[in-house]
Amino acid sequence: MPELPEVESVRTGLEKLIKGLKIKQVTVLWDRIIAEPSDIRLFKEKIKNQRIESIGRRGKFLLFFLTDYVMISHLRMEGKYRIESNDVPISKHTHVIFELEDGRELRYLDVRKFGRISLIPRDTELAHASIAKLGPEPVRETLVLETFKNQLLKRKKTIKATLLDQTVIAGIGNIYADEILFEAKIHPARMANTLIERELITLYEAILLVMGKAVKAGGTTIRTYQNAFGETGSYQSFLNVYGKKGQSCPRCGTTIEKTKVAQRGTHYCPNCQSESQLIR
DNA sequence: GTCCTTTCCTGACAGC
């Protein structure tokens, strides 16, 4: 499940592999992957002979900057890009094939077909609905402590749901939300607007720490995640609570529990992230 | 405006 660190690792990989190449033509094997334009023929027509000038990222969205268009791609749960020679057989879960001028192909694979691709004119990307509403990236330069605190204090929902809300901060998904809350010693079901000053600052620092460390590690490989080189991330070796139900908390030894918060599987240490916080 | 629920999808796994 690619979150910001995994998408960033895909981005840097793709830049090394296909930047500067021209797309000769595109084959779409599962129409629903293409969100825009709604007419698939138009998508294929427009992308023909476009050169991949660079590859950017905003939150969990990949942005392929082409000659005249920007291709916005979200991998959702299991989307991945592979570069293959055109004589390599098409695997079962390949849904979009971009033929490149050097005979290789950029292939989009997605077991669950949740990923979406949009092709829009250059320079309209920042105004595109999916991008425009995103909150700041989780780095010190863009995530301003005061703004962050104000955002949280007006949310009448759990802190876990708030961290997953892409309009508050861009790029945090289920794995890192659990890891961040463990780091900050805050219970995931705590209401965001009940956090006190000290907790808000601790949480802010935990976000920067966890996300920064995960980007450096090339992301986390839980199920099937691979970057463009087919490499896995290494952050899973730093995970403290995610997927650790029944194991000992690395901080206090208490057994890690799993519940459901904000409709998501949620892992936490019942001692470090105490329930008693909930009554405040 | 904010929050909550549903929808999209397939593979893995538990239980019978």
Place this chain on the structure above:
DNA sequence: TGCTGTCAGGAAAGGA
């Protein structure tokens, strides 16, 4: 063995 049911979950859309 083979079937059925449940779970995994990010974002968009629609309803409250």
